[in-house]
Amino acid sequence: MDYKDLANVIYPDVKPIEYYEEKYRVRELPQGAEVTRFAPSPTGFVHIGGLYQCIIDRALAKQTGGVFILRIEDTDQKRKIENGVEQIINALAKFDFIPDEGMISEKEEKGEYGPYKQSERKDIYHSYAKYLIEQGKAYPCFATPEEIEEIRKKQEAAGLRTGFYGVWAKYRNLPVDEAINRIKNGESFVIRLRSNGREDRKIKVKDSVRGHIEFPENDQDAVLIKADGLPVYHFAHVVDDHLMKTTIVVRGEEWISSTPLHVELFNAFGFKVPKYAQVPNILKEEDGKKRKISKRKDPEAAVDYYHEEGIPSDAVCEYLMNIINSSFEGWRRANPDKDISEFKLELSKMGVSGAVFDMVKLLDVSKNVIAKYSAKEVYDFVNAWAKEYDKELFEMLKDEEYALKVFGIERENSKKPRKDLAKWSDVKNSIIYMYERPKEYDFDKIPLTDAKKVIEEYLNIYDYNDDKQVWFNKIKDVAEKLGYAREVKEYKQNPEKWPGHVGDISTVIRVALTGRRNTPDMYEIMQVLGKEEVENRLRKIM
Numbered sequence: 434m435d436y437k438d439l440a441n442v443i444y445p446d447v448k449p450i451e452y453y454e455e456k457y458r459v460r461e462l463p464q465g466a467e468v469t470r471f472a473p474s475p476t477g478f479v480h481i482g483g484l485y486q487c488i489i490d491r492a493l494a495k496q497t498g499g500v501f502i503l504r505i506e507d508t509d510q511k512r513k514i515e516n517g518v519e520q521i522i523n524a525l526a527k528f529d530f531i532p533d534e535g536m537i538s539e540k541e542e543k544g545e546y547g548p549y550k551q552s553e554r555k556d557i558y559h560s561y562a563k564y565l566i567e568q569g570k571a572y573p574c575f576a577t578p579e580e581i582e583e584i585r586k587k588q589e590a591a592g593l594r595t596g597f598y599g600v601w602a603k604y605r606n607l608p609v610d611e612a613i614n615r616i617k618n619g620e621s622f623v624i625r626l627r628s629n630g631r632e633d634r635k636i637k638v639k640d641s642v643r644g645h646i647e648f649p650e651n652d653q654d655a656v657l658i659k660a661d662g663l664p665v666y667h668f669a670h671v672v673d674d675h676l677m678k679t680t681i682v683v684r685g686e687e688w689i690s691s692t693p694l695h696v697e698l699f700n701a702f703g704f705k706v707p708k709y710a711q712v713p714n715i716l717k718e719e720d721g722k723k724r725k726i727s728k729r730k731d732p733e734a735a736v737d738y739y740h741e742e743g744i745p746s747d748a749v750c751e752y753l754m755n756i757i758n759s760s761f762e763g764w765r766r767a768n769p770d771k772d773i774s775e776f777k778l779e780l781s782k783m784g785v786s787g788a789v790f791d792m793v794k795l796l797d798v799s800k801n802v803i804a805k806y807s808a809k810e811v812y813d814f815v816n817a818w819a820k821e822y823d824k825e826l827f828e829m830l831k832d833e834e835y836a837l838k839v840f841g842i843e844r845e846n847s848k849k850p851r852k853d854l855a856k857w858s859d860v861k862n863s864i865i866y867m868y869e870r871p872k873e874y875d876f877d878k879i880p881l882t883d884a885k886k887v888i889e890e891y892l893n894i895y896d897y898n899d900d901k902q903v904w905f906n907k908i909k910d911v912a913e914k915l916g917y918a919r920e921v922k923e924y925k926q927n928p929e930k931w932p933g934h935v936g937d938i939s940t941v942i943r944v945a946l947t948g949r950r951n952t953p954d955m956y957e958i959m960q961v962l963g964k965e966e967v968e969n970r971l972r973k974i975m
Contacts, residue, residue: 434609440566442613447560457546457676466499468680472506475517478735479524482715485753487530489683492778503535505550508663524736528746546677551669558664561672562624570701573612573622574604602654624658630697638692641710641780651693671698674707681708710780716787726790743818743857748799756788796855804850808841818857826861829868838961839867843953851953870970871948876941887941888974897964901956912938945974
């Protein structure tokens with residue numbers, strides 16, 4: 434008996450790999466086009482680190498005329514959750530990430546290189562595992578958990594590396610006929626790689642982020658197919674990325690140490706090794722120390738957090754692109770109105786140490802992003818967010834015509850658009866004074882009696898139809914009549930001459946109207962409130 438007999442006993446009915454090599458032909462794409470894939474597991478929410486990788490994948494594919502694939506790695510059936518694929522697709526769709534190819538719903542896919550769920554590719558993996566067994570490059574291993582634990586203890590006692598390699602790889606050299614008999618007797622087994630690597634030999638791999646990295650060769654007889662017949666990540670990665678013609682694998686830096694194993698597997702099949710871009714993790718600073726941002730500890734680790742807070746997807750993507758390429762910030766300043774897709778991402782300019790996630794910086798980016806939106810865009814975004822997360826705000830915004838005027842204050846016709854909004858969850862507090870009259874007033878250093886005099890004088894000359902210059906000149910007139918400096922600079926030159934300046938007078942009017950000392954442009958606020966409401970609010974002080 435030989436290896437082919439063994440392979441036929443294990444996988445008697447699978448297709449030869451030539452069938453799949455013919456089926457999944459080389460893609461017809463422009464020269465230099467990158468085929469990328471985002472390959473999450475349906476085990477819970479999408480992590481911010483996943484979105485970070487997704488941005489890289491999509492940018493590389495888009496800027497080269499390539500293909501961006503969404504593949505689902507669901508071979509770990511124990512950790513899989515119900516509707517997990519739908520959760521991933523919906524989370525990405527909120528960031529406008531629609532794959533060119535791959536899963537588009539829990540059960541639907543598009544593209545000619547599927548199935549795009551690993552759990553549906555079992556026959557493919559078995560064909561390729563059978564090929565390796567036929568070549569003597571893989572074998573069935575019958576080691577029980579107890580045997581593996583015994584090997585580990587002996588290695589530790591001898592001060593050796595732990596693992597299944599060399600003389601420690603029990604069942605590696607089991608005679609074929611004995612292996613066949615064990616299989617026929619129903620013994621449980623996994624398929625392992627019969628590694629030809631040696632730890633004292635080195636391989637060099639060029640990483641698109643880190644440059645050349647030198648590793649010891651892989652010498653571990655790693656598990657390729659588990660006892661349940663499904664592949665481990667290492668094996669599925671090699672088979673899937675070969676057949677889907679992936680040109681560059683973007684993944685977290687925690688996979689760097691697995692690269693020698695993956696290179697050995699590609700070589701075992703005679704496949705071309707794709708480029709690797711093993712990107713640094715997103716970190717969180719805590720008590721002066723840096724750690725990987727955590728699903729368990731950090732709410733901002735889940736991409737759903739940004740939707741719940743109402744941080745625009747555009748802002749999150751802009752912030753992450755800042756982390757990916759430091760040159761993006763300068764590009765954005767030089768190209769404030771260009772779409773993010775026009776920025777050329779360069780992996781060689783990516784830092785190799787993890788970037789610390791900075792919520793303050795993200796919110797600052799978000800303010801700049803929101804400042805570019807039209808009043809209608811802000812209304813639509815806020816309305817959609819409020820419908821899901823803030824019913825009171827949703828009810829407030831039912832008068833769309835009025836809401837558009839409110840959101841238009843200091844926005845579309847302003848040389849310096851307002852930058853006071855960082856997230857939709859800020860909106861209600863930001864605009865509440867446009868819907869409710871103030872309940873209390875803080876005129877600060879101006880006594881209430883003086884504030885009433887200001888309001889009385891202003892009401893005598895207020896005219897809703899005044900343009901902005903006339904409106905402000907009237908406030909100056911009130912200041913002058915009550916003994917305040919007409920100009921701020923006059924007050925600063927000789928402060929002891931006056932009790933205050935025109936700015937103090939306008940603050941009294943602002944507080945009387947809004948209950949706040951700081952708001953966007955007061956003239957615009959008064960125009961939106963309307964003549965009757967302005968007069969009613971001012972008279973309330975009297």
